[in-house]
Amino acid sequence: MTDDTQPETLPDAMPDKGADETAAVPTRSGFVAMLGAPNAGKSTLVNQLVGTKVSIVTHKVQTTRALVRGIAIKDRTQIVFVDTPGVFNPKRRLDRAMVKTAWGGAKDADIVLPIIDADRGINDEVLAIMDRLKDVKQPKVLLLNKVDQMRRDRLLAMTQEISTKGEFERIFMISALNGSGCDDLMEFLAARLPEGPWYYPEDQISDLPLRQLAAEITREKLFLRLHQEIPYASTVETERWENRPDGSVRIEQTIYVERDSQKAIVLGHKGETVKAIGQAARREITEAAEQTVHLFLFVKVRENWGDDPERYREMGLDYTA
Numbered sequence: 198m199t200d201d202t203q204p205e206t207l208p209d210a211m212p213d214k215g216a217d218e219t220a221a222v223p224t225r226s227g228f229v230a231m232l233g234a235p236n237a238g239k240s241t242l243v244n245q246l247v248g249t250k251v252s253i254v255t256h257k258v259q260t261t262r263a264l265v266r267g268i269a270i271k272d273r274t275q276i277v278f279v280d281t282p283g284v285f286n287p288k289r290r291l292d293r294a295m296v297k298t299a300w301g302g303a304k305d306a307d308i309v310l311p312i313i314d315a316d317r318g319i320n321d322e323v324l325a326i327m328d329r330l331k332d333v334k335q336p337k338v339l340l341l342n343k344v345d346q347m348r349r350d351r352l353l354a355m356t357q358e359i360s361t362k363g364e365f366e367r368i369f370m371i372s373a374l375n376g377s378g379c380d381d382l383m384e385f386l387a388a389r390l391p392e393g394p395w396y397y398p399e400d401q402i403s404d405l406p407l408r409q410l411a412a413e414i415t416r417e418k419l420f421l422r423l424h425q426e427i428p429y430a431s432t433v434e435t436e437r438w439e440n441r442p443d444g445s446v447r448i449e450q451t452i453y454v455e456r457d458s459q460k461a462i463v464l465g466h467k468g469e470t471v472k473a474i475g476q477a478a479r480r481e482i483t484e485a486a487e488q489t490v491h492l493f494l495f496v497k498v499r500e501n502w503g504d505d506p507e508r509y510r511e512m513g514l515d516y517t518a
C-alpha cells in the first residue's frame with residue numbers, strides 16, 4: 198500500500214538504542230486488514246492491540262463504517278491496522294459501499310486477518326467469508342476470537358475444522374476483550390511484515406482526524422443508549438470546532454436521524470436523553486482532545502441521507518458500490 202504521508206526518513210523519536218544496534222536491526226512496517234462478520238470483535242481487537250481507544254465499539258452490529266486505522270509499535274515494527282466494516286450480505290447502497298470498502302482494504306494490505314467469533318461456531322456467514330477469502334492473495338492469519346467464553350475441547354475441534362476451510366499461515370486463539378493470545382499475535386505480525394521505513398510518526402495512534410473521532414465518540418454514546426430505537430443509518434457530524442484563547446474548545450455536533458419520531462426519541466423527555474448522551478461524549482472527547490471541551494449537540498432530520506453522494510465521500514466510501 199502506498200501512502201502520501203510516508204516519511205522519507207525515519208522519525209526522530211525511534212526506540213532508544215545505540216547507533217550500532219539501530220543500524221543492525223532494520224525497521225519494518227505494513228498494513229494489516231481485519232475482516233470478519235459484524236460483531237466478530239474487530240474494533241475491540243484494534244483497541245486492545247493499539248492500547249488506546251481508536252475505533253468505536255458497541256453491541257449494535259455494523260458500527261464501523263469507514264476504514265479506521267490504529268497504529269501499534271512492536272519492537273522495531275510499525276503495524277497499521279485497518280479496521281474494516283463487517284462483511285455481510287449487502288442490500289442497501291450504504292451496505293454495499295461498506296462491504297466494498299472492506300474487501301478493497303484487504304486487497305491493499307500486507308497481511309489479512311480474518312476474525313471469527315469462535316463462540317458462534319462455523320456458520321454460513323463464516324463459510325461465505327472463507328470462500329471469498331480464496332480470492333485474496335495476501336498472507337492470511339486466522340483469528341478465533343472470544344475464546345474466553347469457550348470450553349477448550351470445543352475450541353480445539355473448531356480449530357481443526359476451520360483449518361480445512363482455507364489456507365492460513367497461522368491460526369491464533371485470542372480474546373480481544375481480555376487480551377489473551379494478543380502478545381503472540383503481535384510478535385508474529387511484527388516479524389512477518391516487510392522491512393521498510395515507518396509510515397507514520399511514532400506518536401500517532403490513528404489517522405482519524407480529531408473532529409471525526411469526536412463524532413464517532415458521540416455516535417457510540419447514541420447507540421449505547423438507544424440501540425433498540427435508532428437505526429444505524431443515524432449519523433453524527435462535527436460541524437464546528439473552535440479553539441478558544443483559554444485553551445478550551447467549543448464543539449458543535451449534529452445528530453442526523455431519518456424521521457421526526459426518531460428525533461423525539463433522541464431528544465427524550467425535556468431533552469434529557471440528548472443531555473445524557475452529550476455528557477458521556479464530552480467526558481471522552483475531553484480525554485481524546487486533551488483539552489477542556491464544551492460540547493453542543495443538535496438533532497436534525499435528514500431524509501434519504503443514505504442516497505446522498507456527499508455523505509459517502511465524507512465517510513471515505515464509494516457511492517457507486
Ligand SMILES: Nc1nc2c(ncn2[C@@H]2O[C@H](COP(=O)(O)OP(=O)(O)OP(=O)(O)O)[C@@H](O)[C@H]2O)c(=O)[nH]1
Nearest residue numbers: 236237238239240241259260261283343372373374
Ligand atoms: N467475551 C468476549 N466478547 C468480545 C470479545 N471481543 C469483542 N467482544 C464483544 O463483542 C461485541 C462486538 O465487538 P466489536 O469490536 O464492536 O465488533 P466488530 O467486529 O468491530 O463489529 P462491526 O463494527 O459491527 O463490524 C462487543 O460487545 C465486544 O465487547 C472477546 O474476546 N470476548
